[in-house]
Amino acid sequence: MDPLFLAIERWLHVLAGITWIGLLYYFNFVQVPGLAGANADGTAAGITKHIAPRALLWFRWAAVATWLTGAAYLLLGHGTGEMNGVARAFMLQGSAAPIGVGAWLGTIMLFNVWALIWPNQKKVLGLVEASDEEKVKGARVALLASRTNTMLSIPMLFFMITGSPAHGGGLF
Amino acid sequence: MKNPLDSITGTITSGVVLTLVLYVFVKGFLV
Numbered sequence: 513m514d515p516l517f518l519a520i521e522r523w524l525h526v527l528a529g530i531t532w533i534g535l536l537y538y539f540n541f542v543q544v545p546g547l548a549g550a551n552a553d554g555t556a557a558g559i560t561k562h563i564a565p566r567a568l569l570w571f572r573w574a575a576v577a578t579w580l581t582g583a584a585y586l587l588l589g590h591g592t593g594e595m596n597g598v599a600r601a602f603m604l605q606g607s608a609a610p611i612g613v614g615a616w617l618g619t620i621m622l623f624n625v626w627a628l629i630w631p632n633q634k635k636v637l638g639l640v641e642a643s644d645e646e647k648v649k650g651a652r653v654a655l656l657a658s659r660t661n662t663m664l665s666i667p668m669l670f671f672m673i674t675g676s677p678a679h680g681g682g683l684f
Numbered sequence: 685m686k687n688p689l690d691s692i693t694g695t696i697t698s699g700v701v702l703t704l705v706l707y708v709f710v711k712g713f714l715v
Contacts, residue, residue, distance in 0.1 A: 666703050
């Protein structure tokens with residue numbers, strides 16, 4: 513594989529990942545604490561109507577782009593003659609095991625985005641019909657899924673940046 | 685017992701601990 517092609521692939525993966533995880537950290541470190549104050553003084557609508565839906569749009573599609581570019585990078589750059597790179601990583605085989613751990617964590621995070629965070633945020637933000645009880649429950653599930661992803665992002669990034677022989681510095 | 689994910693500090697601490705646990709596991713059993 514041409515090194516330039518692999519470099520471009522990794523570059524696109526990092527760009528998408530920054531967009532995804534940057535917005536994840538924005539939600540957890542800025543928006544959620546900020547909304548508590550905004551609810552108290554009646555200014556939350558500006559965030560929930562104009563900011564949150566736009567941030568969630570970039571967030572969920574950046575998650576997909578990150579996963580796809582990551583899978584493509586594994587496929588092109590981590591295979592052997594006997595097994596392709598995606599299979600090697602997800603089966604935690606040999607030198608692909610460390611980055612495979614990162615790939616598993618990223619995949620769990622992608623699942624959380626689409627199966628837990630987005631469906632429940634649609635209820636909370638009023639994008640779909642939901643009772644007050646469903647909104648309260650949905651807010652709790654979305655918060656815990658988002659916090660879980662923030663927690664998982666820490667080991668995920670560790671294994672992504674140290675798990676590849678190309679830039680791991682011999683850690684594994 | 686309080687859920688550590690209810691606070692930012694608990695979330696980050698949990699992530700760091702999980703990183704250490706996975707590092708030991710990968711280093712000791714997979715590579």
